[in-house]
Amino acid sequence: MKQQLRWSLRLLVATASLMLANFASAAECNPWSAGTVYTQGLYSTHVGKTWRAKWYTQNEAPGSSQWGPWEERPASECSVVIPPGGDGSGIPEPTPTVGKHLGSYFAQWGIYGRNYKLRNLVDTGNDKKLTFLNYAFGNIYADGKCNIITKAENGNGDGGDGWADYQRGFAANESVDGVGDSWDAKLKGNFNQLKKLKLRNPNLKVLISLGGWTWSKNFSKFSMTDASRKALVTSCINLYVNGNLPSAEGAGGAGVAKGVFDGFDIDWEYPVAGGLPTNTYNAADKQNFTLLLAEFRAQLDALATSNKRKYYLTVAIGAGADKIRNTEPGLYSKHLDWVNVMTYDFHGGWEATGPTNFQSNLYRDPAAPVTGDLIKYNVDDAVTALIAGGIPKAKIVVGIPFYGRGWKGVAAGPKGDGLYQSASSPAAGTYEAGIEDYKVLVQKRATRYTHAVTKQLWTYDGNEFWSYDDPSVISTKSSYVKTQGLGGLFSWSLDGDDAQGNLLKAMTAVRQ
Known part of the structure; x- marks a missing residue:
């Protein structure tokens, strides 16, 4: 009976040792993340080294303090576990996009x-x-x-x-x-x-x-x-x-x-x-x-x-x-x-004396004073060319500018709206002549127009002409993207939007 008990105890000790060895070999050793809580015995990697927590820690990087909660250990004590859909960084893989x-x-x-x-x-x-x-x-x-x-x-x-x-x-x-x-x-x-x-x-x-x-x-x-x-x-x-x-x-x-x-x-x-x-x-x-x-x-x-x-x-x-x-x-x-x-920067201050024109129009205007390749400087002609060139519709994402382009010294013209007229120079801009963020342009006091053919907005105050997209223009472009079966919308760039993010909010219509 005593001999049987001794053998049972030996088997129990051996089994426990094997379990501990298996546990140690299975220890996860993924890259350290500041927001993760580490308790005693947990491993992490950081700056090319392997570390084990000596006690509870969070937000303290391994190796940042000689007397801190981490001790360096041999890399063989643990292994990096990369779950499906991850790269071991601790940041989950983003889910695939459904819809636009x-x-x-x-x-x-x-x-x-x-x-x-x-x-x-x-x-x-x-x-x-x-x-x-x-x-x-x-x-x-x-x-x-x-x-x-x-x-x-x-x-x-x-x-x-x-x-x-x-x-x-x-x-x-x-x-x-x-x-x-x-x-x-x-x-x-x-x-x-x-x-x-x-x-x-x-x-x-x-x-x-x-x-x-x-x-x-x-x-x-x-x-x-x-x-x-x-x-x-x-x-x-x-x-x-x-x-x-x-x-x-x-x-x-x-x-x-x-x-x-x-x-x-x-x-x-x-x-x-x-x-x-x-x-x-x-x-x-x-x-x-x-x-x-x-x-x-x-x-x-x-x-x-x-x-x-x-x-x-x-x-x-x-x-x-x-x-x-x-x-x-x-x-x-x-x-x-x-x-x-x-699909922007079609016209701007590099055409220093005009004629004034649209910078991001959806469609071409047969009456516009342009020739050659400039005739096709519009969203619809670009999309048509890319589809003809072999790009699947669902891969085409249309750009929205969060800024406008403009001129000053602009003649009123026969309709009094400044469109397609001569200018003295690019209009003054906060960072560069001829260009300004939407958040600034939307505050300007000027008469607003929307072109019936191109669907582009412009403003004219008797001197300055500015062309840009606002939520109503973006709504029209969102409808175009959905009707044409295109891939979606993007913008350049976030910092041009107003404090409420109204342009980006308007763009969300493409996913609705």
């Missing part, structure tokens, strides 16, 4: 002069209505790679603002969730606010937009060869999707931004011709644009297989006939989830 897309761009620099932060979006109640948000912009540098630096742009395409991206601390009253950034946090700035925004809205896809008007210089050069395309895409995925940020100002590090971005929006302005005169160009851009997108898709799909989740790829393209013919819509769109068509 509704998106916008958030401009990195908007937090300065315009004093627009993502908290403003939350305050309007519009943050949970978006299905995607593009962060503008990421730069591609002279070495052909994505990177983040802090350097004032000198006009040569070599600038950056890592301070705004992930180093600037936001106070509680500026923050999406009302919690300020701790001084020693590795992820702060706009990136952390984007992360918090995603936690509020499970439908929100956040994409990093690469290029734009200012930073498209190097696309042509580094899309030329298979090797340069691969190196470019690899660097961008490493930086933005894997979240390996450069260490600067006490922030950054390996994996600290993982989960913030769900993919890329490529804003090459423009292949073959157009954009800034300092851009590189090549006739082969037409095919290389498609090949670059194919490389982004291939590498994102490989990562999706590894992480058991989806990553997104979109573009922002010019709406003009001259821009469309320099690309291969039917080919490049096969690699994309949707296509953001920049």
Whole structure:
């Protein structure tokens, strides 16, 4: 009996040891998250190291204090568990969009002069209505790679603002969730606010937009060869999707931004011709644009297989006939989830003395004083050309400007409304001549007109002419998108809206 008891005790001890060993080997070791509560014995990874909690802790980063609640442990003691639909970042994968897309761009620099932060979006109640948000912009540098630096742009395409991206601390009253950034946090700035925004809205896809008007210089050069395309895409995925940020100002590090971005929006302005005169160009851009997108898709799909989740790829393209013919819509769109068509900036202050015209009209006006490609500078002609070029209707997302373009010294003309008339110069704007945010324009005292054919709004006060979209124009465009079976609406950019977010609220009609 005693011998049987001894064997039973030995078996019990062995079983318990095996259970403990199995428990230890199964310990989860996912990236540290500030909002998560960790009790004694729980593991986490942070800045490339493995950590175990010595006691209850929340919001204190591992390694931030020598005598803190964390102790460094061998990586073999735990394993990263990546659930289906996740990448191990602690940020859930956004749910696929059902129905029309509704998106916008958030401009990195908007937090300065315009004093627009993502908290403003939350305050309007519009943050949970978006299905995607593009962060503008990421730069591609002279070495052909994505990177983040802090350097004032000198006009040569070599600038950056890592301070705004992930180093600037936001106070509680500026923050999406009302919690300020701790001084020693590795992820702060706009990136952390984007992360918090995603936690509020499970439908929100956040994409990093690469290029734009200012930073498209190097696309042509580094899309030329298979090797340069691969190196470019690899660097961008490493930086933005894997979240390996450069260490600067006490922030950054390996994996600290993982989960913030769900993919890329490529804003090459423009292949073959157009954009800034300092851009590189090549006739082969037409095919290389498609090949670059194919490389982004291939590498994102490989990562999706590894992480058991989806990553997104979109573009922002010019709406003009001259821009469309320099690309291969039917080919490049096969690699994309949707296509953001920049259906604005049709006319503006670069036509310094006029004639005045619309900047984002839905339809063409046969009476407009334009010739050549400019005849097709309107939403409907752009959409028609893209469909004819092979883009499925459901992938076409129409752009809404949250700003207007205008002239001053405008003649009244025979109808007294200033339309299609000469001007002395672009009108004064807060940041640039000839352009102004909607929130400013809507306050101006001027007679308002809506064109019966183009469906565009304009105002004229006897001197200044301004063309822009308001909620009624957006309503008409929403109906157009639904009638045509298009993919949805997006806007440039959030900081141009009024304090109540009325333009974005009007855009939500496209999903109703």
